[in-house]
Amino acid sequence: MTHELRHMLRDDDINHEEQKQILKLGMKFRENRFYARPFEGPQAVAVLFDKPSTRTRSSFSIGVAELGGYPLVIDKSSSQLGRGEPVEDTARVLTRMAYGIVWRTFGQDRVETMAKYATCPVINALTDQFHPCQILADFLTMAQFRGGVDALAGQTIAYLGDAANNMSNSYLLGGAVAGMHVRVAGPEGYLPDPQIVADAKAIAEKTGGSITVTTDSQAAVADADCVFTDTWVSMGEEAEYAIRSKPFWDYQVNPELMKLAKPDALFQHCLPAYRGKEVTASVIDGPQSVVWDEAENRLHAQKALMTWLIAWQREDPSLLGDLD
Secondary structure, three states: OOOOOOOEOOHHHOOHHHHHHHHHHHHHHHHOOOOOOOOOOOOEEEEEEOOOOOHHHHHHHHHHHHOOOEEEEEEHHHOOHHHOOOHHHHHHHHOOOOOOEEEEOOOHHHHHHHHHHOOOOEEEEEOOOOOHHHHHHHHHHHHHHOOOHHHOOOOEEEEEOOOOOHHHHHHHHHHHHHOOEEEEEOOOOOOOOHHHHHHHHHHHHHHOOEEEEEOOHHHHHOOOOEEEEOOOOOOOOHHHHHHHOHHHHHHOEOHHHHOOOOOOOEEEEOOOOOEOOOEOHHHHOOOOEOHHHHHHHHHHHHHHHHHHHHHHHOOOHHHHOOOO
16 A cells, blocks of 8 residues: 555546455455444544435444544535535535545535545545445445355446436446446436446456447346346436436336346345336345345445545555455
8 A cells, every 4th residue: 555545536446456355345344343443533524415315324424433433424504515615615624624525415526626625535425427335335235145256257237227327327437347247228318428438448448347338228137147227317306207207118127127137136226216117116125136235235335445545545454454
């Protein structure tokens, strides 16, 4: 390790080996929730929310506490950020007090600005462009059911639905980093940014993975090891559900579609889920669904990420323990 500041703003901020380290650390936290306590003191971690949250708020608040720290949870309505204070000024203040900053916000530029002016690690807890913490949890769930972290490379994953959203972007980049074969399927007009696809393909060439973007849901799911989906309507668009959902019905994850995947394929959903829309109740509540393990793994994966970032900053690999 070298003494430098590292952040997690998008999924390719870490390389293949670093992702494996974080996921193996996540497995250690699954086995022992108090495996490491890098924020003993307690040292504070600022957890900022510009958007509503259940899983992110719970997992980061509990996670920081279990790491020995104090989660300073700040909502948009109760902060000066919500009243227009520059991100730069908030960063300069918080990093004189906190040992990490976690932010669930809107534009990716906001977390990038925070990281530019911060003197502690900054973690993207969701932006409109990326959701890297969710992908770490999802891959930790695959490792849990697929023979460990070293078994992830070469796995085929399929994501269906709105392929232009933050989850699609993160599956493309995170899956490429993992060396997976990533297939993303959505209707015309809802396909990923070509630059994200190009970035993912460049990474996949180095890790042995591959990237496929298609409008064919059946081709995407064929022989897949894990099938993912997300709500068709993002936060703030609920009033437009009837209109927004029309292009996506062919991408619903239902029993017929799951039959095209491998017989032991897993199903994951980052939640909240809308049964009868992006996924049928028989799938999300069925035997192939691991969504509740996936939700729990947000806690373990994020604790692993925070510990890894702090270990890097402090030049203290002993915080990671033995990951073999």
